[in-house]
Amino acid sequence: MNLIAYYRVSTDKQGRSGLGLAAQESAVQQHAASGGHRIVAQFVEVESGKRADRPQLAAALAACRLHRATLCIAKLDRLARNLAFVANLMESGTDFVAVDNPTANRLTIHLLAAIAEHEREMISQRTKAALAAAKARGVRLGNPNGAAALLPGCHEAAAKSATRRQEAATKRAFAIAPVLVELAESGIVGAAAQARELNLRGIPAPKGGVWYPALIRRMRTRRALDQI
Missing domain, CATH: 1.10.10 (Arc Repressor Mutant, subunit A)
Structure with a gap:
């Protein structure tokens, strides 16, 4: 079987340091070696799991079609924490396998994706509740110097984003x-x-x-x- 490997980390720092990438790559390579598969190409994405517009994933899927290959990921949560995104990917006709659960069928993958999405929503709700409680206690949130103190950082972030x-x-x-x-x-x-x-x-x-x-x-x- 031909495999297209897809690795994702959530931050630029993780991408530069290789934190998380090495473990993902090792897992995929071990899976390929144990099954006698061939890794045709590898794609690395630095993007939040909440977002579905991922150019490297799109390129990986295109490579899967070109080589009639299977998309291979180390863990399901590296692909997305969004049930609709996983469902759309499955409906696209591209086969994919998660190394942490290689025998999972379509129903299993839907359930795992739903659980991952629910976990993300619960984390978001707990964070909002904690901020609201802190504000109610009189804790000042944000930068006390106002938006002006953020301008230098905003300009730097905009330049990095453009790059x-x-x-x-x-x-x-x-x-x-x-x-x-x-x-x-x-x-x-x-x-x-x-x-x-x-x-x-x-x-x-x-x-x-x-x-x-x-x-x-x-x-x-x-x-x-x-x-x-």
């Missing part, structure tokens, strides 16, 4: 580059024609939607694709 978006866009361009090269070599060179072919193949656009010519042209502006 991350640029890096993510470049990674998406690299991920789709081999497919666009293949299309160009087969005579499908126009942006409209390539967008139509990607949609026919069921390869999702970076944010999970459909491809359109303008998006193909934007991909080409990336250095990874300037020869296509």
